Amino acid sequence: MAGASDLYNWANCTDENRKLNDLASLSFPKEDWSGVERPCKSVDKNLFVLWKYIHHTFGYLTKKEPHKIFENSNYACFNTGLETEKYEEIFAIFKRVTENDKFELVGFYEETNNILNVIRGKLPEPANYIINPSDFIFDATKEMNYSLNHILDERQGRLPKVIKTIPEDYREDVIVNRMRNAYRRLKRNYKLAIPQYSPRHDEIQLLIPVCVTKKTIADCALAVRKIDDVYIAKTILTLDMAYNNARLITRPDPEWLQPLKDANDIKEDDIIGPDES
Structure with missing residues (x-):
């Protein structure tokens, strides 16, 4: 909220x-x-x-x-x-x-x-924001787990609109496939992971590009954090949300993280002015 x-x-x-x-x-x-x-x-x-x-x-x-x-x-x-x-x-x-x-x-x-x-x-x-420098670099030797229930049930509105055109019985398979592809891309190029500060969770996370609609163009981002020897994909973010969080640390490399400026972007867990409450 x-x-x-x-x-x-x-x-x-x-x-x-x-x-x-x-x-x-x-x-x-x-x-x-x-x-x-x-x-x-x-x-x-x-x-x-x-x-x-x-x-x-x-x-x-x-x-x-x-x-x-x-x-x-x-x-x-x-x-x-x-x-x-x-x-x-x-x-x-x-x-x-x-x-x-x-x-x-x-x-x-x-x-x-x-x-x-x-x-x-x-x-x-x-x-x-650099308390632990290792938090800023993706370690390709670590496994990654996904919070599928959270992403698909609670944050599906942050996924590209094309997801709604896929029958519900197949949506999970498509999203899991896209997230695994994102992980494979990172193992080849760890620099794709961009650090963000999450104001809501008060922690450093890594943003990973997820390409759902087209194989080479990111249209959402996984926010992951490292716990012991495993990365946990905590949630999915729109590119607008990801850009705002990443910009707190530094200007993101535009290779994949560019805001879409979507008027229907989700505004959960954000700040508001006193005249909006």
């Missing part, structure tokens, strides 16, 4: 759309941050992925690395993890007028900007 953003609970983000547009212009390399709809009522759809990136990044820092959110009586700041064309880190800075006020988002600025002089010397480091 979706929940309110930690950032909105902590600070006011007045004129957020303009400030996120400024961030998109400032960051490099240029990215397509858009989606097919608004992430919340006050932010345009062309900032869909960036909005999720900023809010999930703050949520991760709140839960895992709160020391990387600088805060004093008047100012607060966190590192967005993005950088400019000149490789300067970009920070979100906040201000409040009185002690009882919530912080207010001032905007996003490169590290040499004079507006950051008020907290110069205290600029925090970016979020660190």
